[in-house]
Amino acid sequence: FLMIFMSSVGIYHFEHQAQPEQFRSVFHSLWWAVVTLTSVGYGDVYPVTTGGRVFTGLLLPIGLGVITVPSGLIAYGLTQAHRNDSDHRHGHARAPQPQTAELSLRSGLPPGSDAEPPVWAPVACAFDPVRTPRF
Template structure:
C-alpha cells in the first residue's frame, strides 16, 4: 500500500501519477485565483461563501497530500525540513492559524498562501530546469550580487558628494543616496530623485552604463546554465 501511494504522489511515468500531478496543479491555480478574488470589494455573500468553500476543499486536499508525502518519505525529518516539505507546510499553515480567529489580527499571514505557487515547481519540468540552472550557477550569482552591492554603495557615496550641497533635502546622507543608487543601477529611474549638477549628471551617465551591464550579466549566466541543464536532460533521455 505504501509503495502504491508513493507511485501516485511522487512524479512517475504511470498514469495515476500524471493525473494526480495535473489535479494538484489545477487546484493550486484555482486556489490562487480565489485568493485574488477575495480582495475584490463588495463581493456578494454567496460569492464569498463559494470562495471559502473552495479554500476549505483546497486546504483539505493539500493537507492530505502533505501527510501522504510524509508517510511515504524514506526519511520523514529530511522531507519535512526540505524545500518542498516547507513549501507544502506553508501552503496550508495560514488556514489553520486563522481558523476560528479574527482575521484582522492575522491578515498578513494570508499572504503565506502565495507559497502555493511554489508547489508548482515540483510538477513543472521547465521550472525544474530553471531551478537546476540556478543551483549550478549559484557561485557566479553570489559573486555578481556581492559586486552589485559594492557598486550600489560606491554609487551612493559618489552621488552624495556631487549632490549633497545642491539638494540636501534629497541627498542628506549616504543612506538617503542609496535609494537613488538602487533605482539608477537597476535602470528603473523613477524620476523622484535625480541630479541637477553637471558632475552629478556625468556621474549618473556612467552609473547608467554600468547598470546596463548589471542587468545583462545575470541574464547571460542563467541562460548559459539553463542551456546546459536542458542539454544534459536531453542527453540522459
C-alpha cells in the first residue's frame, strides 16, 4: 500500500499542473496508481507530461514485480489449496497432468506418486508454491 501511495504522490507532482481536473489531489491520484500498478490500465487517466511518462515507465516494471506477479502467485496457491481440499473432502483422486506424468517418468517415479523427485530431476513443480524449493 505504501508503493501505491508513493506512486500517487509522484504522479501528482508531475501531472497536477498539466491536468488539474484529473489530478486534483494526491487522493484523486490514487485511482491512477491503483489502476496502473495492478496492470488494469483503463486508460481514462494517463500522464501527458514528459516527467509523468518517464515516472510511469520506471514505475511499471516495479509495480509488476511488487503487486501484479505476487497477486497472481497468491491466487494460484489459493486455487490449488481449494482444489486439493475439495478433492480430499469428496474422495476424488485427480489424474496427474500429462506434463507431470511425463516428468515423473523421467525422474524414475511412477505417475501419481506422492514421493518427492530426486534433486537432479527436471522441476515439475516450478509454479507449485507447496513444492517449490526454498533457498
